[in-house]
Amino acid sequence: MFDRRLIKFFDWSLLGLTFLIGFIGLVILYSAVMAGDTGPHKILFIKQLIWYSAGLIAMVFCFLFNYRLLEKWAYAIYSICIILLIGVLFFGTYAGGARRWLILGPVSIQPSEIVKIAVIIVLARYYSKNACLTGLRLRELIRPLILILIPFILIVRQPDLGTAMLIVLIAASMTIFVKIEKRSYLYITAFCSILMPAIWFLLKEYQKQRILTFLNPDLDPLGAGYHIIQSKIAVGSGMICGKGFLKGTQNILAFLPEQHTDFIFSVLAEEWGFIGSLVILVIFLMFIIRGLSIAYGCRDVFGTMLASGITALIAWQIFINIGMVMGLMPVVGVPLPFVSYGGSSIITLMICIGILLNISMRRFLIE
Amino acid sequence: MGKYLKTADIEWFKKRLIVTMYFVILVFTVLVFRLFYLQVIEGEEFSRLSENNCIRLQSIDPPRGLIYDRNEKLLVDNRPSFDLSIILNDARPVNRTIENLSYYTGISADDIMSRIKKCRGISAYKPFLLKRDIGRDVLAVINAHKYDLPGIEVNVKPQRQYINRQIAAHLIGYLSKISPEELKDEKYSRYRGEDFIGKFGVEKVYESYLRGKKGGRQVEVNATGQIVRILKKVNALSGCNIYLTIDLKLQQKAEELLKGMAGAVVAMDPCTGEILAMASSPSFDQNDFVGGMSHEQWHSLASNRLRPMENKAIQAEYPPASIYKIVTAIAGLEEGVINRNTKFYCPGYYKFKGREYRCWKKQGHDNIDVLSALAESCDVFFYQTGQKLGIDRLAWYAKACGLGSATGINLDYEASGLVPTAAWKKRRIGVAWQPGETLSVAIGQGYNLVTPLQAAVLISAVANGGVRYEPFIVKKIETPEGKVLKNADFDSKKKIAAKLPASSQTLEIVKKGLWNAVNSKKGTANIVRIDGLDISGKTGTAQVVGRNENEDNDERDLAYNLKPHAWFVSFAPSDKPKIAVAVIIEHGEHGSSTAAPIARELIKTYLER
Numbered sequence A: 001m002f003d004r005r006l007i008k009f010f011d012w013s014l015l016g017l018t019f020l021i022g023f024i025g026l027v028i029l030y031s032a033v034m035a036g037d038t039g040p041h042k043i044l045f046i047k048q049l050i051w052y053s054a055g056l057i058a059m060v061f062c063f064l065f066n067y068r069l070l071e072k073w074a075y076a077i078y079s080i081c082i083i084l085l086i087g088v089l090f091f092g093t094y095a096g097g098a099r100r101w102l103i104l105g106p107v108s109i110q111p112s113e114i115v116k117i118a119v120i121i122v123l124a125r126y127y128s129k130n131a132c133l134t135g136l137r138l139r140e141l142i143r144p145l146i147l148i149l150i151p152f153i154l155i156v157r158q159p160d161l162g163t164a165m166l167i168v169l170i171a172a173s174m175t176i177f178v179k180i181e182k183r184s185y186l187y188i189t190a191f192c193s194i195l196m197p198a199i200w201f202l203l204k205e206y207q208k209q210r211i212l213t214f215l216n217p218d219l220d221p222l223g224a225g226y227h228i229i230q231s232k233i234a235v236g237s238g239m240i241c242g243k244g245f246l247k248g249t250q251n252i253l254a255f256l257p258e259q260h261t262d263f264i265f266s267v268l269a270e271e272w273g274f275i276g277s278l279v280i281l282v283i284f285l286m287f288i289i290r291g292l293s294i295a296y297g298c299r300d301v302f303g304t305m306l307a308s309g310i311t312a313l314i315a316w317q318i319f320i321n322i323g324m325v326m327g328l329m330p331v332v333g334v335p336l337p338f339v340s341y342g343g344s345s346i347i348t349l350m351i352c353i354g355i356l357l358n359i360s361m362r363r364f365l366i367e
Numbered sequence B: 001m002g003k004y005l006k007t008a009d010i011e012w013f014k015k016r017l018i019v020t021m022y023f024v025i026l027v028f029t030v031l032v033f034r035l036f037y038l039q040v041i042e043g044e045e046f047s048r049l050s051e052n053n054c055i056r057l058q059s060i061d062p063p064r065g066l067i068y069d070r071n072e073k074l075l076v077d078n079r080p081s082f083d084l085s086i087i088l089n090d091a092r093p094v095n096r097t098i099e100n101l102s103y104y105t106g107i108s109a110d111d112i113m114s115r116i117k118k119c120r121g122i123s124a125y126k127p128f129l130l131k132r133d134i135g136r137d138v139l140a141v142i143n144a145h146k147y148d149l150p151g152i153e154v155n156v157k158p159q160r161q162y163i164n165r166q167i168a169a170h171l172i173g174y175l176s177k178i179s180p181e182e183l184k185d186e187k188y189s190r191y192r193g194e195d196f197i198g199k200f201g202v203e204k205v206y207e208s209y210l211r212g213k214k215g216g217r218q219v220e221v222n223a224t225g226q227i228v229r230i231l232k233k234v235n236a237l238s239g240c241n242i243y244l245t246i247d248l249k250l251q252q253k254a255e256e257l258l259k260g261m262a263g264a265v266v267a268m269d270p271c272t273g274e275i276l277a278m279a280s281s282p283s284f285d286q287n288d289f290v291g292g293m294s295h296e297q298w299h300s301l302a303s304n305r306l307r308p309m310e311n312k313a314i315q316a317e318y319p320p321a322s323i324y325k326i327v328t329a330i331a332g333l334e335e336g337v338i339n340r341n342t343k344f345y346c347p348g349y350y351k352f353k354g355r356e357y358r359c360w361k362k363q364g365h366d367n368i369d370v371l372s373a374l375a376e377s378c379d380v381f382f383y384q385t386g387q388k389l390g391i392d393r394l395a396w397y398a399k400a401c402g403l404g405s406a407t408g409i410n411l412d413y414e415a416s417g418l419v420p421t422a423a424w425k426k427r428r429i430g431v432a433w434q435p436g437e438t439l440s441v442a443i444g445q446g447y448n449l450v451t452p453l454q455a456a457v458l459i460s461a462v463a464n465g466g467v468r469y470e471p472f473i474v475k476k477i478e479t480p481e482g483k484v485l486k487n488a489d490f491d492s493k494k495k496i497a498a499k500l501p502a503s504s505q506t507l508e509i510v511k512k513g514l515w516n517a518v519n520s521k522k523g524t525a526n527i528v529r530i531d532g533l534d535i536s537g538k539t540g541t542a543q544v545v546g547r548n549e550n551e552d553n554d555e556r557d558l559a560y561n562l563k564p565h566a567w568f569v570s571f572a573p574s575d576k577p578k579i580a581v582a583v584i585i586e587h588g589e590h591g592s593s594t595a596a597p598i599a600r601e602l603i604k605t606y607l608e609r
Helices: A012-034 A043-064 A068-091 A111-130 A138-156 A161-177 A182-202 A205-215 A224-237 A249-253 A264-297 A301-325 A343-361 B007-041 B043-051 B094-105 B109-118 B136-144 B180-184 B201-205 B248-258 B287-291 B295-303 B321-335 B370-376 B379-389 B391-400 B422-428 B435-442 B452-463 B504-519 B591-607
Strands: A093-095 A098-104 A107-109 B055-060 B074-086 B128-134 B152-162 B175-177 B196-198 B215-221 B227-234 B241-244 B263-268 B275-281 B344-346 B349-352 B355-358 B366-368 B467-469 B474-478 B484-487 B496-499 B536-542 B565-572 B579-585
Touching: A012 A043, A012 A264, A012 A343, A043 A343, A068 A098, A068 A111, A068 A138, A068 A301, A107 A111, A107 A343, A111 A138, A111 A161, A111 A301, A111 A343, A138 A161, A138 A182, A161 A301, A161 B007, A224 A264, A224 B007, A224 B043, A224 B055, A224 B215, A264 A301, A264 A343, A264 B007, A301 A343, A301 B007, B007 B043, B074 B094, B074 B136, B094 B109, B094 B128, B094 B136, B109 B128, B128 B136, B136 B152, B152 B287, B175 B287, B196 B201, B248 B263, B248 B275, B248 B591, B263 B452, B263 B591, B321 B370, B321 B379, B321 B391, B321 B435, B321 B452, B321 B504, B321 B536, B321 B565, B344 B379, B349 B379, B349 B435, B355 B379, B355 B435, B366 B370, B370 B379, B370 B504, B379 B391, B379 B435, B391 B435, B452 B467, B452 B504, B452 B536, B452 B565, B452 B579, B504 B536, B536 B591, B565 B591, B579 B591
Parallel strands: none
Antiparallel strands: A093 A098, A098 A107, B055 B215, B074 B128, B074 B152, B175 B196, B215 B227, B241 B474, B263 B275, B263 B579, B344 B366, B349 B355, B467 B496, B474 B484, B536 B565, B565 B579
C-alpha cells in the first residue's frame, strides 16, 4: 500500500546534491579524457554516462523497498560479495600489477567496491542488535572483527591496499559510533601496540619496503613520489582562478597515469583554481552533513548505523583522495566519489544514495 | 527487526553526531588550508614549474649481468650504445633543428620528419628515439654543435655484446625488444615498451637474475631542455653475473668442426652432469638481434631449411639408430633373454613372419655374441633380442634409461623424444602393434626418437657406472658485489635423475662392447682409434623416414635429404671417464665417417689441456 508520507519525506535536497556533483564530475571527467592527444579516449566519457544511467536505475531500485529488509538480507548480500572477491583471486583479470576485476559477460566489475556496502549492512545489523548503553564488551567485538577481516585479507591479496584500508576505516568509524566500553578501548589499544611491532618483524624486507613507500612516497622518487610532485604542480599551478576548462597543461600532457581515476582532483584544481576547488569542497561538505542528518533523524538503530556507515564511506573517500592529490596522504587507489572514472564505483555510490533516500523517507514509518 | 531508539540512546547518538560533524568540518578546514597553500601561497612557483614541464623523469638502465664460461672467460658483456633522441618541445623551431641534425649526421631530414609524424601521440616532453647506437664520430660532431641542436639528446645505454660471434648462440640465447603480447604477461609486469628482454637460451631462462634493477632521476630542466638540477636519484643495480658450465675452447672447437654441416654436439662431464659444450649448426649471430634486424635478415634466418634458429641439441628429435642397441643390450641382459655367452647366427638377414629384416652387413656376422654385436653393430643379434623381449619390456627399459622424457636441463623448448609402446600406437595411430615393428625399434628405428642431449645423458650414465645425472648449464650465479647466490659445486644433493636399470655386470658387458667398437679391428668406430686416447663409443646410422629399406640404392645417388643421419656417442677415458660426447650430423650418412671423428677431436681437445 502506498503511503503519501513517502513523498512528503522524500529528501529532495540529497537528490539535488547528487545530481549537482554528478554533473560537475562529468564535466571534469570530460576534460580529463578529452584533453591532449595522449589522453585516454572519449569512449571512457561515454562509458561513464552509461554507468551513471545504470546507477540511476540501481538508485531508484534501492529506495523502492523498505530498507529494513536489508537487515534480513544482510548475510546473504555479504556472502555473495565474499564469493565474488574469492572469484577475483582465481579468475580475476590481471592489469597494472594487480588482480581486481571480474569479467561477467560484457562488463568487468570490481567486487572490492561493492563489498564496502555489504560490510556496512552486515555491521549495521550486528550493532543494531547488540548496541547498549553500557557499551560493547570486547567479546562482542570478535564477530565484527571476523566480518571485516575476511574481505580485508581477500582485498590485500589482490593487492589493493587502499581499498582494504578504507574498509577498516569505515568499520572503525561505525564501531566507534556505537558505544564501546572504556575497558575495551584499553584492551584494544594495548593489543594493537603489542601486535603492530610483532607483525612488522614478521614481514619480509620487500613487504616492509612497500609499506614504507606507501606511507612516504618520497622513498619512491621514480614512481609514487614523482606522481605526487606532478600532482602538486598541477594543483598549485591552478592558482586562484584556474587555467580554464580544457586548458590544464599538466592535464593535457598526461603526466599522471591515473588522471581520470585517482588523480582527477588535480585536473579540477588546475583548470578551475582555488575558487572551483573550494566550491566542490563545499558541495562535498554539504553532502556529508546531509548524510549525517539522515542518520540523526532516523529512529531505529539499524537505520542510523546504515546511514552513518554510508556517510563514513563517502567522507573517507573524499578525505583520502583529495588529501592524496595534495600530498597529505599516502598514494592509494581510492577514487573520488562521483568524479573519478569507474563503473563499479559509480554503481556503488548510487546504491548508497538510494539507501540514504530510502532511510530518509521511511524514517517515520514505524510499524 | 532491530531495536528502536530509547531516549537515552537518542541522547548518545546526538552527542556522537555532533562530535562527528565537528571532525568533518575540521578535516575540510585542513583540506582548504592545504589548497590555499598550494594554489595561492606557492601558486606562482608551481605555475612556473608547470609551464615547461620542468620536472622530468629520466630512467637509467642497469647494466645486464655478464656471462662467463667455466674458466671465467668472458662470453657476453655490455658496451655503451649512444642513442640519439629528440625532445620536440625543447627543439623549437623543430624544422631548423632537424635540418641542422641532418647536416651534421647525414640522416635524411625527411626521414626524421616522417618518423615523427608516423608516431602520433608521442609526448612533446619525452625523448623520442631517432637512431640507436650512433658511432663515436657522429657523437663527437653532435657534441661539438650542441648549441645548434636544442632538444637533441644523446643517451648512453648499455647494449648487449656477444663477444664470440656465433659461438654457443643457441645456448646463451639473445635479447630483443619486448613484444606487446609479452608486456601483457604477468611475468613481465615491471617492464616497459622499449625494454629488451632475453628471448632464448640462458638469456631468457635467467632473465630475472641477469636483468638488474632500473634506476632513474628526477631532474629540473630549463626552457631548452638543459638540466638545471637533479632533484632525486635512484641508482640502477647491475644484474647478476652467470658462470656457465661450458668450456669456451671446447665449444669453439665443436662449432668449428660442425661448420658446413647441420647437426649438434653435446659434451658433458659424465660424473656431474655439467654440460661442457653444446653446439648446434648452423648458428646465427646474436648481435643482429640486439642491434635490430632487417626484415630480410630475419626472413632468411627463419626460412633457412637447415633451421639455424633451432637448438638441435635439445629441440631436434632423431631416430637413435644403432646407439639404441645399448638400451636393447641392457634390457636383454637384465631380463635374462640373453647372457654374456648367448650367440645368434647372422647370415646377413633375419627372417620373421615371412619378411626379411636385413643386417647392415650383407655377408653377415656368422655366430655372434653380445660383445661383438655391440662392437660390430650387428642388427640381426638385436632383432632377435628385441623379439624375445617384446615391445613393452623394451619400452620400459628405454624409459628407465631416460629416453622419452625431457632431461630437465634448464633451457626452454626441450623436446622429450619418443619411446613407442603398443598402447601408444593404438592411441595415437589407432592401429594395433605389429610384431615386426618391435624388430625395427630394437635397432633404434621405427617410431623411436631421441634428442642429442638425451643421447649424451645416456652415454654418460653408461660411462660413470649407471648414474643418470640431470644435465645443467649454470655453474654459479654471483651478485655484482661477488656474493654467490647459486653454486653447483656446493649443491649438497647432486642432481641425480635416476639410476640406469642395469646391474654392474650388465654395464661392464656394455662398456666392454663399446670399448671394442672403437678398439677392436672389426669395430664400427675403429677408424677413430688413436694412440694415447682410450675412447669407447657407439656409432649409429639413422634411416630417414621415406626411404624404402628394401630398395637397393647406390648411396652416392641419394638426394641430400634422403641420406641417413650420422650418430656417434662416446666417452673417454674408458675406465675413469672425464668427458662424454654425443654427435649427430643430419644426413651425414655414416656415424663412423662423419660423426665419430668430430667426437674424437673434441675428446682430444678436452683431455689434452
